[in-house]
Amino acid sequence: MTTSLHTIETPAALIDVQRMQRNIEHMQARMDAFGVTFRPHVKTAKCISVTQAQMAAGARGITVSTLKEAEQFFAAGITDILYAVGISIDKLPRALALCQRGCDLKLIVDNVDTAHALDDFGKTFNATFEVWIEIDTDGHRSGIKPDDETLLTIARILQESGMTMGGVMTHAGSSYDYHTPEALRAIAEQERAGAVKAAQRLREAGFSCPVVSVGSTPTALSAEHLKGVTEVRAGVYALFDLVMHNVGVCALDDIALSVITTVIGHQEEKGWAIVDAGWMAMSRDRGTQKQTHDFGFGQVCTEDGTVLEGYILSGANQEHGILSHAGETDHDIRNRFPIGTRLRILPNHACATGAQHPHYAALAHDNSIDIWPRFYGW
Amino acid sequence: MTTSLHTIETPAALIDVQRMQRNIEHMQARMDAFGVTFRPHVKTAKCISVTQAQMAAGARGITVSTLKEAEQFFAAGITDILYAVGISIDKLPRALALCQRGCDLKLIVDNVDTAHALDDFGKTFNATFEVWIEIDTDGHRSGIKPDDETLLTIARILQESGMTMGGVMTHAGSSYDYHTPEALRAIAEQERAGAVKAAQRLREAGFSCPVVSVGSTPTALSAEHLKGVTEVRAGVYALFDLVMHNVGVCALDDIALSVITTVIGHQEEKGWAIVDAGWMAMSRDRGTQKQTHDFGFGQVCTEDGTVLEGYILSGANQEHGILSHAGETDHDIRNRFPIGTRLRILPNHACATGAQHPHYAALAHDNSIDIWPRFYGW
Numbered sequence: 001m002t003t004s005l006h007t008i009e010t011p012a013a014l015i016d017v018q019r020m021q022r023n024i025e026h027m028q029a030r031m032d033a034f035g036v037t038f039r040p041h042v043k044t045a046k047c048i049s050v051t052q053a054q055m056a057a058g059a060r061g062i063t064v065s066t067l068k069e070a071e072q073f074f075a076a077g078i079t080d081i082l083y084a085v086g087i088s089i090d091k092l093p094r095a096l097a098l099c100q101r102g103c104d105l106k107l108i109v110d111n112v113d114t115a116h117a118l119d120d121f122g123k124t125f126n127a128t129f130e131v132w133i134e135i136d137t138d139g140h141r142s143g144i145k146p147d148d149e150t151l152l153t154i155a156r157i158l159q160e161s162g163m164t165m166g167g168v169m170t171h172a173g174s175s176y177d178y179h180t181p182e183a184l185r186a187i188a189e190q191e192r193a194g195a196v197k198a199a200q201r202l203r204e205a206g207f208s209c210p211v212v213s214v215g216s217t218p219t220a221l222s223a224e225h226l227k228g229v230t231e232v233r234a235g236v237y238a239l240f241d242l243v244m245h246n247v248g249v250c251a252l253d254d255i256a257l258s259v260i261t262t263v264i265g266h267q268e269e270k271g272w273a274i275v276d277a278g279w280m281a282m283s284r285d286r287g288t289q290k291q292t293h294d295f296g297f298g299q300v301c302t303e304d305g306t307v308l309e310g311y312i313l314s315g316a317n318q319e320h321g322i323l324s325h326a327g328e329t330d331h332d333i334r335n336r337f338p339i340g341t342r343l344r345i346l347p348n349h350a351c352a353t354g355a356q357h358p359h360y361a362a363l364a365h366d367n368s369i370d371i372w373p374r375f376y377g378w
Numbered sequence: 379m380t381t382s383l384h385t386i387e388t389p390a391a392l393i394d395v396q397r398m399q400r401n402i403e404h405m406q407a408r409m410d411a412f413g414v415t416f417r418p419h420v421k422t423a424k425c426i427s428v429t430q431a432q433m434a435a436g437a438r439g440i441t442v443s444t445l446k447e448a449e450q451f452f453a454a455g456i457t458d459i460l461y462a463v464g465i466s467i468d469k470l471p472r473a474l475a476l477c478q479r480g481c482d483l484k485l486i487v488d489n490v491d492t493a494h495a496l497d498d499f500g501k502t503f504n505a506t507f508e509v510w511i512e513i514d515t516d517g518h519r520s521g522i523k524p525d526d527e528t529l530l531t532i533a534r535i536l537q538e539s540g541m542t543m544g545g546v547m548t549h550a551g552s553s554y555d556y557h558t559p560e561a562l563r564a565i566a567e568q569e570r571a572g573a574v575k576a577a578q579r580l581r582e583a584g585f586s587c588p589v590v591s592v593g594s595t596p597t598a599l600s601a602e603h604l605k606g607v608t609e610v611r612a613g614v615y616a617l618f619d620l621v622m623h624n625v626g627v628c629a630l631d632d633i634a635l636s637v638i639t640t641v642i643g644h645q646e647e648k649g650w651a652i653v654d655a656g657w658m659a660m661s662r663d664r665g666t667q668k669q670t671h672d673f674g675f676g677q678v679c680t681e682d683g684t685v686l687e688g689y690i691l692s693g694a695n696q697e698h699g700i701l702s703h704a705g706e707t708d709h710d711i712r713n714r715f716p717i718g719t720r721l722r723i724l725p726n727h728a729c730a731t732g733a734q735h736p737h738y739a740a741l742a743h744d745n746s747i748d749i750w751p752r753f754y755g756w
Contacts, residue, residue, distance in 0.1 A: 009468060011756060043696055065658075065697040085697045086642040088654055089718055090387060110643050113717035141698055142643050142652050173695065264464040265488050265520050274520050276466055280443075281756075284662040284730050317551065318421055318729055319443040319463045320519055339491040340467055351696055352662050355734070358755040376754075377736040378389060378659075 003361070003369045005303065006342070010262040011281035013357040014344065015045075015372065016305065017364050019256035020238055021053060027220065027237050028057040034226045039063050039082060039213065041235030044351045047360060048076045049372040050238060061104075063233045067094050068378050074103045082106045082213070084169065084233070086134060086142055089117045096127050106166050110134040110143050115154045119161035130164040132211065133202075137194030138187065140174040146198040155207045167211025168202065170195045171233070175218035179248050179292060184222035191219050196228035221249045239350040242299060246291035252299065252307050257353060258344040259298070260361070261321065263337045271329035272314075272322050273337040277345055279316040283352035297321065298345035305344055313345055321345070381739070381747045383681065384720070388640040389659035391735040392722065393423075393750065394683065395742050397634035398616055399431060405598065405615050406435040412604045417441050417460060417591070419613030422729045425738060426454045427750040428616060439482075441611045445472050446756050452481045460484045460591070462547065462611070464512060464520055467495045474505050484544050488512040488521050493532045497539035508542040510589065511580075515572030516565065518552040524576040533585045545589025546580065548573045549611070553596035557626050557670060562600035569597050574606035599627045617728040620677060624669035630677065630685050635731060636722040637676070638739070639699065641715045649707035650692075650700050651715040655723055657694040661730035675699065676723035683722055691723055699723070 005014075031038040040054045043065035051062060051073060061080030064070045070081050079102065087095065087107040098105050107129050109115050122128055133154055136143030144150050158165060172191035178184050195214045202209040214226070215233035226232065239257040240250040261277035279297065288295045297313035300323055315322035323337065330336065337343070347353035354360070355376060362370040383392075409416040418432045421443035429440060429451060439458030442448045448459045457480065465473065465485040476483050485507050487493055500506055511532055514521030522528050536543060550569035556562050573592045580587040592604070593611035604610065617635040618628040639655035657675065666673045675691035678701055693700035701715065708714065715721070725731035732738070733754060740748040 007468075009472075009756065010466070085654065086652065088388070088640045088642045090385075090640060094387070111717060114642070117717070136645075139645075139648075141693075141695060141700070142645075262466045262468060264466045264492070267514075267517075267520075270517075274464065276463065279663075279730065280733060284664070284727075285657075286662070286664070315519075317519060322519070339489060339495070349662075352657065355658060356754075376734075378387065 005363055005367060005369060008260060008361050008369060010260050010342065011277040012260045013354060013360045014258050014260050015239065015360045015362045016256045017362050019254060020050065023238050023240060023254060023256060024054055024057045027234060028059065030221070031232055032058065036226050036229055037231040039231050039233045040238065041065070041084070041233050042069060042073060044235040044239060045354055045374060046376065047372050047374040048073070049362065051078070054238065063235070066378050067091055067098070068375065070098055070103065070105060072375055074098060074101070079104045082132070082169070084108060084171070086110050087114060087118070089114070089121065092121045095129065096125060099129065106130045106132055108132045108134045108169060109154060112150060112153055112157065115157040118163065119157055122161050122163065128162050128164060130166040131158050132166040132169045132213070133198070135168050135170040135195055135198045137170045137191045138172040138174040140172070143170060146194045146201065151198060151201060152205050155202055155205070159207060165208045167209050167213060168195055168198045169213035172216050172219050175216045176243065176247060178218070179246060181222065181248065184218050184248070185224055188219035188223035192223060192226055192229055199228065217244060218247050218249050236350050241350040242295045242346055242348045243287040243291065246288055246293055252346065255346045257350045258301065258305070258346050259353065260303070261343050261345055263339055263341040263343070265339070266334045268331065268334050271331060271333050272324050273333050275321040275323050275343065276319065277313070277321045278319045280318050280356055282313065282316055282321065282345065282347055283349065283356050285349040285352035287348040295348060296326070298347050301344040301346060303342040303344060383741055383745060383747060386638060386739050386747060388638050388720065389655040390638045391732060391738050392636050392638050393617065393738045393740045394634045395740050397632060398428065401616050401618060401632060401634060402432055402435045405612060406437065408599070409610055410436065414604050414607055415609040417609050417611045418616065419443070419462070419611050420447060420451060422613040422617060423732055423752060424754065425750050425752040426451070427740065429456070432616065441613070444756050445469055445476070446753065448476055448481065448483060450753055452476060452479070457482045460510070460547070462486060462549070464488050465492065465496070467492070467499065470499045473507065474503060477507065484508045484510055486510045486512045486547060487532060490528060490531055490535065493535040496541065497535055500539050500541065506540050506542060508544040509536050510544040510547045510591070511576070513546050513548040513573055513576045515548045515569045516550040516552040518550070521548060524572045524579065529576060529579060530583050533580055533583070537585060543586045545587050545591060546573055546576045547591035550594050550597050553594045554621065554625060556596070557624060559600065559626065562596050562626070563602055566597035566601035570601060570604055570607055577606065595622060596625050596627050614728050619728040620673045620724055620726045621665040621669065624666055624671055630724065633724045635728045636679065636683070636724050637731065638681070639721050639723055641717055641719040641721070643717070644712045646709065646712050649709060649711050650702050651711050653699040653701050653721065654697065655691070655699045656697045658696050658734055660691065660694055660699065660723065660725055661727065661734050663727040663730040665726040673726060674704070676725050679722040679724060681720040681722060
């Protein structure tokens with residue numbers, strides 16, 4: 001039996017390839033218009049086929065969140081890789097092995113202790129790395145502030161130890177917390193200005209800083225200009241999700257990832273249909289809980305993708321989802337969604353939902369289904 | 379280099395085998411004392427080694443949440459398997475294939491439509507299954523109420539279609555919502571009484587009902603007696619987690635699962651240490667958020683497992699965790715947890731955290747580390 005949308009066993013992660021392609025091309029065209037290179041973050045899908053589509057559209061290099069991703073994508077032929085999590089010293093042997101096999105791997109650092117440890121490692125193993133300095137432009141996580149003296153101290157340690165000074169990078173992850181165009185434009189400008197300032201300080205102090213790398217999906221889609229920036233990174237834009245919809249950077253019908261599920265029971269007096277997609281299929285991500293519209297564990301759509309407004313996955317156990325109307329009790333739930341009904345659920349967070357699945361069912365324009373493996377672990 | 383607790387690359391899921399063994403033996407001894415058989419739910423760890431320890435301690439058969447689990451554990455030599463999610467018709471060919479290979483697989487059903495569909499499938503493929511009827515004893519999810527007329531209707535359909543009437547099963551999942559011994563004893567008694575009542579109704583109507591199966595970790599550990607029950611199921615008890623600690627059925631030092639992580643940065647003015655265990659390593663589960671003690675994304679311990687009271691993973695991005703003191707800003711965070719410090723984080727929810735990892739590092743009494751694979755997907 002040929003696999004089709006109607007026969008694939010549930011629960012399954014589905015990628016609408018047309019939507020994905022549209023999202024990828026839109027972002028690339030925007031970056032081309034800004035005159036910056038684009039380095040997609042491949043942690044969202046961890047899937048060679050998705051990344052090949054990004055590269056084919058014009059992406060230059062990739063961003064990864066684990067050395068496992070670096071290894072997998074390097075094996076698939078991609079050499080220009082930014083490992084965008086502050087390097088920890090125990091991971092240096094593995095990073096070095098990748099470099100020695102020909103990978104153009106760039107590491108990031110945001111503190112003096114790690115810079116010294118890099119220096120020690122380099123001396124011990126006669127190794128050099130290309131290192132970028134991580135800048136904190138919004139206080140949400142890691143990095144050093146653009147005007148922090150530490151910036152120059154780190155640069156000095158790296159330069160003296162013979163590391164290649166690749167540039168600066170920042171990620172304004174707090175952009176996920178906003179939902180108006182004005183606020184998004186402001187955080188995008190803050191991200192840009194902070195990274196550019198850090199680069200200027202490095203250059204004025206005599207250090208090389210060829211790359212100024214910024215990005216998050218909301219800021220990449222909201223920036224008014226990118227003066228001084230050389231490259232942009234973004235990840236979730238390729239698939240999008242309900243969190244991004246609430247942020248305001250995609251429509252519901254831009255969301256390219258969903259989970260196909262089957263109705264397996266009802267609790268009529270409560271207005272519940274029970275489906276075979278629980279949190280194991282959707283992830284435990286409740287990212288829309290604190291946003292303007294809470295979609296529970298996901299937005300319910302028909303099997304062909306039509307949004308069923310008001311119907312959400314209101315609860316989830318490991319392999320059971322509770323489907324109900326967000327507003328009122330639907331006492332007709334059993335007739336509306338009979339046993340065996342197949343549905344699509346749009347996820348809160350594409351990165352988290354994808355991570356629950358060993359592969360994607362990639363649905364093409366002609367309704368054929370291709371199986372795209374994805375990997376996990378570290 | 380031999381893998382040890384101090385060298386295993388982070389983030390990694392660690393099982394303290396002594397704690398696990400103690401948890402398994404304690405539960406089995408309790409069930410033995412009640413004179414009931416014990417059928418562990420293997421969805422928590424999805425790991426052959428963990429389940430072998432459960433079987434060695436005296437478990438009889440297993441409970442699974444997916445057919446993938448059934449296939450994997452059957453391949454490992456376990457034949458008596460309860461698939462404890464309402465069967466959906468599209469999965470029957472795969473269930474039948476397992477039975478034909480010699481698996482003693484039991485299915486569950488809680489509605490007339492599925493019973494009819496089972497009958498149709500049976501006639502078409504000349505197949506019979508052992509079927510248990512799912513009973514709803516606490517309104518938290520699936521099942522039919524013990525006094526619902528549908529119970530006898532389903533039994534009649536199954537009997538007439540030649541299916542083997544295995545018995546009744548229930549899971550009082552709402553037990554997770556309580557945290558006093560009195561409330562837990564009450565929900566355990568409600569679970570027991572509901573299942574026994576359903577079995578009595580079936581037997582009085584002339585149907586066979588050999589098995590009366592109940593269970594959840596909190597009720598299994600709280601029941602005062604199990605009269606009329608023939609078997610108990612529980613899953614998370616083998617590893618435990620912070621949610622179970624808040625429920626009150628385990629101490630912190632009973633928790634056998636943790637995530638090993640490394641400090642990779644600081645934000646001193648905020649009192650943050652940044653670690654390399656984000657939500658990809660911990661899961662997005664925030665199950666303690668609405669409980670008496672909110673542990674954020676996890677409780678921080680030293681590498682050797684000593685609880686560092688007050689220190690939690692207060693935030694998590696995909697590969698970054700934010701470690702801070704839950705009460706006050708620790709301005710000495712950089713000296714307390716220098717770059718490279720290795721820590722253990724106890725998880726909110728063992729089932730969800732385990733699912734993020736391809737394998738466990740199993741730490742034995744002699745401090746040796748064994749790698750125990752786990753699987754995922756459907």
